[in-house]
Amino acid sequence: MKILFKNAEIVSASETSIKDVLVEDEKIEKIDDNINEKADKEYDLTGKYLLPGVIDAHVHFRTPGYEAKEDWKTGSAAALAGGVTTVFDMPNTKPHTTTLEALAAKREIVARNAKVNYGFFFGGEADNLEDCKEAEGIVGFKVYMGATTGQKALGKKDNIEDLLEDLFANTDRVVAVHAEDEAIMQKHAEVYQGDHTAEVHSLIRNDEVAFTAAKKAIHIAKKYEGRMHICHMSTKKEVELIRKFGGDLITCEVTPHHLFLSIKDYSTHGNFVKVNPPIRGQHDQDILWKAVQDGVVRIIASDHAPHLREEKDVDYWKAPAGVPGVQTTLPLMLNAVNDERLEIQDVVRLLSYGPAKLYGVQSKGAIREGYDADLVVVDMNLMQQVKDKDMKSKCGWSPFSDMYLKGWPEMTFVRGVLGMENGRIVRSEELEGKEVVVS
Numbered sequence: 001m002k003i004l005f006k007n008a009e010i011v012s013a014s015e016t017s018i019k020d021v022l023v024e025d026e027k028i029e030k031i032d033d034n035i036n037e038k039a040d041k042e043y044d045l046t047g048k049y050l051l052p053g054v055i056d057a058h059v060h061f062r063t064p065g066y067e068a069k070e071d072w073k074t075g076s077a078a079a080l081a082g083g084v085t086t087v088f089d090m091p092n093t094k095p096h097t098t099t100l101e102a103l104a105a106k107r108e109i110v111a112r113n114a115k116v117n118y119g120f121f122f123g124g125e126a127d128n129l130e131d132c133k134e135a136e137g138i139v140g141f142k143v144y145m146g147a148t149t150g151q152k153a154l155g156k157k158d159n160i161e162d163l164l165e166d167l168f169a170n171t172d173r174v175v176a177v178h179a180e181d182e183a184i185m186q187k188h189a190e191v192y193q194g195d196h197t198a199e200v201h202s203l204i205r206n207d208e209v210a211f212t213a214a215k216k217a218i219h220i221a222k223k224y225e226g227r228m229h230i231c232h233m234s235t236k237k238e239v240e241l242i243r244k245f246g247g248d249l250i251t252c253e254v255t256p257h258h259l260f261l262s263i264k265d266y267s268t269h270g271n272f273v274k275v276n277p278p279i280r281g282q283h284d285q286d287i288l289w290k291a292v293q294d295g296v297v298r299i300i301a302s303d304h305a306p307h308l309r310e311e312k313d314v315d316y317w318k319a320p321a322g323v324p325g326v327q328t329t330l331p332l333m334l335n336a337v338n339d340e341r342l343e344i345q346d347v348v349r350l351l352s353y354g355p356a357k358l359y360g361v362q363s364k365g366a367i368r369e370g371y372d373a374d375l376v377v378v379d380m381n382l383m384q385q386v387k388d389k390d391m392k393s394k395c396g397w398s399p400f401s402d403m404y405l406k407g408w409p410e411m412t413f414v415r416g417v418l419g420m421e422n423g424r425i426v427r428s429e430e431l432e433g434k435e436v437v438v439s
Ligand code: NCD
Pocket: 060, 092, 148, 149, 150, 178, 274, 275, 276, 277, 303, 305, 306, 320, 321, 322, 323
């Protein structure tokens, strides 16, 4: 099967250029000024951008164990609709992906159901070093310094240093940390226990909670020269840490909800914007945007964490934290380009090239000859409202609903197969997600 894209403005992490692109089966075969080969399908992309597919390096597709919230069919559909061709799944499923058996079982289910490409995080815990050492093919380890949805914090108080030291010394993958300090947030939870408004979430898990954990993690990573990644960085104080200590060894990611939502949204959304780490005030958000713009932040990932409406629609203390996002990340960032907050190349840098580089993913994250044909056609002029009814996630809602966004993915190709066209999932029986190869 050959697909020819004519007159596409192809986007890399640093520039754009108008070219023809020939795809043969799963790969990008040829990129040139004028390709006249006969193809099975030809698209004239005049006026459109062609981007490498988005790699969302932080999703919770809930399988196994929480399939009522999401499964790989609905999760993949949400990804395709959002121009996402690869996702990395987190280990807080049931059972946790912290043993070789659990990893093998998850691999087996996902291989049968994924319509987008994928990678797995393996949970690093106090007592599973042997399994961590043997967990092959994973994209990285995930370590929870504080408790979050479906996940306890590490048991004994100070074993985080031992755990990180062991992982750094015995394995060679990135260690991604959920940096929130358990002891401080427990103290805050006591102070606010009589308060039932969702706002209290940002007070309990305040910037000190994030900063204290991030500082500790960075200190340990520096000491052992470990490769560490801070997930969902959300505060000015953490940005300052990363500005000082970040680099190739210590990296960070930011989520769209921390860039586009703030504590003002509690009044209208309540628990539907309850997420860990919590949404912040305007000042933190401004500082995050600056760090995204100037390159201190290497990737944007959605932390897609769907929960059903009825689970959210309860008392603050009973509602699970987490918001869906895999479908809306690219449109939000494209809208930011139209708003002149970013260049289109920044979108590729943060959503495709950055994650591929950071996690050592082979043959993805750029439009290059020989690379996988994971591609997204983008229409920068399409203005559309985010609507709950259009969300493909099983949860069926979005914290960004009602926003008008300009710039949307129009077609998504996964290794040469068209899986989404104008918001509709197509040919899903032909699509097959494949586990990424990392080095
Ligand atoms: C996540 C979930 O629901 O799995 N929730 C969240 O608030 N982000 C867990 C996590 O990543 O912390």
